[in-house]
Amino acid sequence: MGKEKGATKRNFLKGIVNENPLLVSILGTCPALATTKSVEAAIGMGLLFTIVLVCSNVLVSLLRKLISEEIRTPAYIVIIATFVTIVKMLTNAFLPELYSTLGVFISLIVVNCIVLGRAEAYASKNGVFDSFIDALGMGAGYTLAIMLMALFREILGTGAFAFGKIFTFIPYFKLQIIPVGYEISIFQNPAGAFIVFATIxxxxxxxxxxxxxxxxxxxxxxxxxxxxxxxxxxxxxxxK
Amino acid sequence: MSVFISFILAIISSMLIDNVVLSRFYGICPFLGVSRKVKSSLGMGIAVVFVIVLATVICWPLYNYVLVPAGIAFMDTVAYILVIASLVQLVGLFIKKYSPSLYKSLGIYLPLITTNCAVLGVAQSNTDQGLNFLQSLANGVGTSIGFLLIIVTFSCIRTRLESANTPKAFKGLPIALITAAIMAIAFMGLQGLFSGIIV
Incomplete structure (x- = not known):
């Protein structure tokens, strides 16, 4: 393909900056509000989300000539649900702490508008490699956005920045930023999630x-x- | 009698105390997307009540009498989403046939429900928590009515907000989210409502 240089890079970066799924398109808000109590949970959510998005985008792009127009949406949903089930079982087996923290929100990746939206809007029209890069960019953009939210919520809400509770293979450490007793615990509550999202x-x-x-x-x-x-x-x- | 009372209490508790939108974060997309006008939010809310209650009634037996005996309980998410998607289509066809006026007002919101996380969330959490059929039904009814209540209230506030003099950067979605935050704080006050009743 005689494509101009930098097109791939631009394709990747658009998901992070200009077309950020969460902050610009305001899609996938449910997990963004529910799983951002701690940065670690947000990273886990973003990771699982990216895996599902990349896999389903690639498969949809591979099958785009086989799937007829009328049954497009159900077919995509089944593809996405299959990958979600795989990811869910893998998480349950290898990262049980993450599984119990995210709970039902792993299953709810199925109905995340971003995954279906990218399958519909991009992967069904573009080649496999482009779809892969697009999914990677969107996933990274989403992960960064929810990490940003989680950073505010964790530091303001608990006063500290802890790591190693969910990803148990990392040694546990805790960094106290706001002195104990001065944290604003409402940021750990649902109301705080709305406030942080609104402010961003x-x-x-x-x-x-x-x-x-x-x-x-x-x-x-x-x-x-x-x-x-x-x-x-x-x-x-x-x-003159 | 005690079964009946606990059924009612479970409905109220999943409606108010554990509200779908404000404390469990299901269905934020339609909550923000379809709440500009009171009329459309009412339509969306009623359609969601329809679909959630039906989905609960179908998904629970499907899991316990089909998937578990067949040894494929891990297929629950795939099965639920298929049930929900076809249910939405079916409800749409049914309403179109028997009540064209209702279809006119609900029609455009029905396809949107497939991607409403509240529906899948309720079905999934019912079986994840191992609730029995009555508890699942209470959860479904309470959750969906809670959704209806919140989305209508929120849209009423939002129509007032449109004309309010908000800072330019907060216009539109940010101020709506702040409103939701204040509503969430108000709903936090309902926590422990039943602590004296449920032993």
Missing amino acids: LAVIAFIKNRKTELKTIKEREEKIRKQQEAKALAAQGGN
């Missing part, structure tokens, strides 16, 4: 607004300068 979205909206504002200001200045130049030119012409 508001900051993104603020940055976007600021960018468009700066752009319009620049455009206006450019326009005024051009007008002035034109006026000066006209004045010179009049003098």
Whole structure:
């Protein structure tokens, strides 16, 4: 394929920045709010989610010419559900702590709009390699976004940053950031999840607004300068 | 009698104390997506009640009398999602035939329910926790009515918010999420409502 250089990289990065599934498209909010009590759980969720997304995207892309138009959605759902079941059983066998922490939310990856959305919007129309990269980028973007949420919730809610509770193969360590007794435990509660998510979205909206504002200001200045130049030119012409 | 009382208590507890949206985080997508207008949120809520109750009634026997005896209990997620997807289609056809006016108001929300995590979440958690049929039914009814209650309340608040003077960055979704947070805090107050009754 004679594709321009950097297309793959752009394909990967779009999932992280411009088309971030959670922060820009606002998809897959249920696990993002439910599994972000600790950074570790968020990493686990993001990892499982990425595995399912990559596998189903690749398989959908491989089968895209075989699956007829009418039964598309049920077929995709069955593919996704199969991979979710595989991932669920593997997690149960090898990372039982993660399995019990995430609970029903592993099964709920099936109905995560992002997975079905990517299968529908991207993998059913593009080649295997492109779909693989797309899924990888989307998965990474989602994981980073929920890690960001979990970081705020864990540090503000428990006052410390702990690691090794769920991934037991890592030695346990705990970093106390806010002194004991000053933590804001509401951030560990559901209400805190909503507040953190709202604040992150508001900051993104603020940055976007600021960018468009700066752009319009620049455009206006450019326009005024051009007008002035034109006026000066006209004045010179009049003098002659 | 005590069975009946515990059934009612289980419904109320999964409706208010353990509310789907505000404490279990199921169904946030339709909660944020379809709550701009009171009318559409009401339609969505009623459709969800329909599908969740039916899905609970079908999925529980399916798991306990088909999947477990056949030794394929690990196929539960696949089976549930197929049941839910076909159920949504079926309910759609049924309503279309017998009540065209209801279909008109619910029609567009029905396909959306397939990807509502509340439906699969209820079916899955019923069998994961090993509840019996009556408990599952109570969980299904309570959860779905809780969803209806919250989404309608939320949409009422949201219509007022549209005209409110919020900071520019918070316009739209962020302020809606803050509202949801305040509602979640209010619902936290209901915790321990039954601590004196249930022994």
